[in-house]
Amino acid sequence: MSLDKKFLLKALLQYNYFPSQKKKEELPHILNSECLTPEISEKLKELDSRKRGYDQIKYKVTRYNNVPRALSIPHPIAYAKLCHSLHDNWEELEYITKTENSLIIPEEHDDGQIIIMEYENFEEKTEHHIKLSFNKKFYVKTDISNFFPSIYSHSIPWALVGFDTAKENRDQNEWFNQIDKYQRLINRGETNGIPIGPASSNIICELILAKIDKLLKKDFVFIRFIDDYTAYLNKYEDAEKFIRKLSEELSKYKLSLNIKKTFIKQLPSPYSPEWLVDIATRIPDKDNIDSPNIIQFLDYALNKQVISPDGSVLKYAAKSIIYNDNVKDKTVETLLQYLINLCIKYPILLPLLDILFDKITFDSGFIYADKILDILYEHAINKRSDAMTWSLYYLNKYSQSIRKEIAEKVIKSKDCISILFLYLSKQYDKEVIDFCDSLDKTDLFLLDQYWLLLYQLFFDEEIPNPYQDKKVFNTLKSNGVSFIESIQLFD
Numbered sequence: 001m002s003l004d005k006k007f008l009l010k011a012l013l014q015y016n017y018f019p020s021q022k023k024k025e026e027l028p029h030i031l032n033s034e035c036l037t038p039e040i041s042e043k044l045k046e047l048d049s050r051k052r053g054y055d056q057i058k059y060k061v062t063r064y065n066n067v068p069r070a071l072s073i074p075h076p077i078a079y080a081k082l083c084h085s086l087h088d089n090w091e092e093l094e095y096i097t098k099t100e101n102s103l104i105i106p107e108e109h110d111d112g113q114i115i116i117m118e119y120e121n122f123e124e125k126t127e128h129h130i131k132l133s134f135n136k137k138f139y140v141k142t143d144i145s146n147f148f149p150s151i152y153s154h155s156i157p158w159a160l161v162g163f164d165t166a167k168e169n170r171d172q173n174e175w176f177n178q179i180d181k182y183q184r185l186i187n188r189g190e191t192n193g194i195p196i197g198p199a200s201s202n203i204i205c206e207l208i209l210a211k212i213d214k215l216l217k218k219d220f221v222f223i224r225f226i227d228d229y230t231a232y233l234n235k236y237e238d239a240e241k242f243i244r245k246l247s248e249e250l251s252k253y254k255l256s257l258n259i260k261k262t263f264i265k266q267l268p269s270p271y272s273p274e275w276l277v278d279i280a281t282r283i284p285d286k287d288n289i290d291s292p293n294i295i296q297f298l299d300y301a302l303n304k305q306v307i308s309p310d311g312s313v314l315k316y317a318a319k320s321i322i323y324n325d326n327v328k329d330k331t332v333e334t335l336l337q338y339l340i341n342l343c344i345k346y347p348i349l350l351p352l353l354d355i356l357f358d359k360i361t362f363d364s365g366f367i368y369a370d371k372i373l374d375i376l377y378e379h380a381i382n383k384r385s386d387a388m389t390w391s392l393y394y395l396n397k398y399s400q401s402i403r404k405e406i407a408e409k410v411i412k413s414k415d416c417i418s419i420l421f422l423y424l425s426k427q428y429d430k431e432v433i434d435f436c437d438s439l440d441k442t443d444l445f446l447l448d449q450y451w452l453l454l455y456q457l458f459f460d461e462e463i464p465n466p467y468q469d470k471k472v473f474n475t476l477k478s479n480g481v482s483f484i485e486s487i488q489l490f491d
Contacts, residue, residue, distance in 0.1 A: 016199030053189035055448035064312035072195030347387035
């Protein structure tokens with residue numbers, strides 16, 4: 001079944017613009033782009049854009065090993081032009097929905113998205129492993145080195161119409177060059193790298209890798225999750241041949257394999273990591289959930305995390321308990337207290353607290369405010385975007401005061417989204433406005449790095465339109481576009 005191109009455009013703009021996975025753990029749900037409809041984006045598309053392109057907001061997400069991953073939120077005019085280019089040429093691109101090898105295929109989801117990134121969907125990956133490994137003797141695991149930052153924008157036309165045709169037709173009005181052009185528009189006009197976060201980037205990745213998949217599948221059995229390949233073979237020499245062939249095809253698009261993550265294993269062999277098998281067997285029975293069992297289980301997971309730093313052990317363990325309907329009353333408080341204590345060192349757990357907070361009625365006030373403030377202070381020092389944002393979200397949600405020295409640390413971090421959520425507290429309007437006023441208005445790329453913060457203040461009539469070309473912000477505001485939902489939560 002083909003993907004409706006109207007659904008595609010709506011999804012790209014309203015549901016797959018900001019970074020988001022299935023459980024909405026990257027950004028608090030109140031920050032979204034649902035107001036940016038195709039009709040409004042059509043108006044943005046018609047506006048003149050800068051020849052030098054636009055910069056992006058960077059939002060650092062902490063991974064299970066506490067190494068940050070930089071996600072991006074592109075400037076709205078550049079993103080609108082790219083989305084419309086993908087929409088207008090979808091008939092030439094929809095081959096990516098017919099691949100048998102990719103686990104990330106654009107399709108219509110009930111929540112309006114076309115791409116859902118489930119990095120921790122061990123069940124689906126294991127099912128594919130079991131199916132494809134039958135009667136095979138070896139399997140290969142490998143991925144592309146520094147994938148998103150390494151993608152060369154001119155390789156988009158190479159994939160779409162072939163190397164020779166693309167190199168002979170440099171006319172920017174050609175449809176395949178238009179996609180390249182608008183991808184560069186998002187990225188300061190640069191040819192190297194595409195943003196991690198919006199679904200437009202996943203589509204572009206698939207445009208390239210699906211062509212490589214088509215060549216490889218003639219000789220090999222394999223699956224691919226984004227840039228992560230797993231191949232199944234009968235001979236060790238064939239495994240080596242797969243690695244060599246994949247490397248050769250990638251090099252044509254200026255991409256290379258990550259040698260450190262490339263290995264060949266003999267089958268039969270367990271696909272799931274050892275820690276996952278171990279933790280899964282120790283999850284407390286759903287009918288026997290109580291505080292002692294929860295503590296014992298999480299203690300075990302914590303020890304396992306220490307010796308398995310390359311796995312999301314704690315997050316997996318915490319989610320296996322949190323989504324149990326029998327976790328309520330006192331067990332919720334036990335789980336909350338345990339996880340909050342871990343959030344200082346493991347901020348990846350912070351988004352999970354929202355589920356538990358919603359299960360509690362705080363009749364005598366939000367009793368976790370001091371701990372959340374301490375978490376905020378610690379992560380503001382280390383400039384962790386997601387930890388600051390989620391901490392501020394909870395403090396705002398429960399109308400808690402933020403100490404001045406902590407607010408100063410947040411502003412000093414110069415992190416766009418965190419400062420936006422500090423502004424939403426309505427406690428430090430002047431300080432946030434002063435920060436925005438201090439930005440060099442002649443440095444357009446610098447303004448782009450804070451476009452969402454600047455737009456919200458402009459939308460609220462706290463500052464004038466900061467851009468010399470005022471059309472983009474004026475168009476958004478005149479059409480009632482706000483990227484903040486349920487602002488009354490913070491009143």
